Amino acid sequence: MRRALTLIFLTILAAGCSSKHDNSPKLPSTAALIFPDNNAACITGTVISPTQNTIPFSWHTSTNTNSYELVVKNLLTSDSTTYSSNTPGITATLLQNTPYSWYVISKSNSVSTTAKSSTWKFYNSGPGALSYPPFPAELLSPTFAQLVNASGGKVTLTWDCTDPDDDLVSYDVYFGTSSSPSVLQSNVTNKTLDVTVTSGTTYYWMIVAKDAKGNTSTSEVFQFKVN
Numbered sequence: 001m002r003r004a005l006t007l008i009f010l011t012i013l014a015a016g017c018s019s020k021h022d023n024s025p026k027l028p029s030t031a032a033l034i035f036p037d038n039n040a041a042c043i044t045g046t047v048i049s050p051t052q053n054t055i056p057f058s059w060h061t062s063t064n065t066n067s068y069e070l071v072v073k074n075l076l077t078s079d080s081t082t083y084s085s086n087t088p089g090i091t092a093t094l095l096q097n098t099p100y101s102w103y104v105i106s107k108s109n110s111v112s113t114t115a116k117s118s119t120w121k122f123y124n125s126g127p128g129a130l131s132y133p134p135f136p137a138e139l140l141s142p143t144f145a146q147l148v149n150a151s152g153g154k155v156t157l158t159w160d161c162t163d164p165d166d167d168l169v170s171y172d173v174y175f176g177t178s179s180s181p182s183v184l185q186s187n188v189t190n191k192t193l194d195v196t197v198t199s200g201t202t203y204y205w206m207i208v209a210k211d212a213k214g215n216t217s218t219s220e221v222f223q224f225k226v227n
Contacts, residue, residue: 096126
């Protein structure tokens with residue numbers, strides 16, 4: 001009788017242990033980017049025409065991943081191109097003398113959930129380039145189409161910007177109610193500016209970044225509405 005009870009107990013214990021075994025699919029991990037370097041000028045491309053070259057993108061292998069999507073965005077036109085790969089790398093043809101951003105999406109055949117890497121920026125150099133314009137400023141706040149509460153009749157514009165040569169000097173802030181805003185203030189040295197707004201009005205803004213060599217870059221135009 002005691003032996004029978006022992007066998008029953010062991011059977012129940014084994015069943016309990018097996019029920020705790022996790023058979024759920026593993027999610028893909030985030031890929032760590034390698035090349036092109038972040039916020040740098042890329043000068044190692046292979047020239048294939050007077051206006052284009054090829055760039056070898058690479059990243060570390062991510063776990064639980066069957067394939068990748070590389071998304072490359074032209075920061076001057078905001079056009080994005082997606083490339084598919086089963087390995088942690090792919091060569092893409094890009095325009096010379098153009099700033100780009102890129103990130104990688106890791107995908108698994110077992111689950112629909114994906115993992116997106118960080119986003120890096122680089123300047124795709126052309127032959128003989130000695131200096132590079134700033135990357136177009138990233139508009140942080142207000143975000144595109146955001147509904148904003150003003151404080152004391154003012155809203156703070158906030159942006160960020162980097163430069164391959166690390167010689168940023170100042171910014172021209174364009175702001176107004178037109179979708180093609182005019183200059184509100186030139187040669188701003190901070191990355192914030194308070195602007196006066198009116199309730200119920202939609203505003204547009206953008207940033208022109210300038211470096212020490214006279215190079216400039218223009219951001220996208222964002223809009224927001226004031227409560």
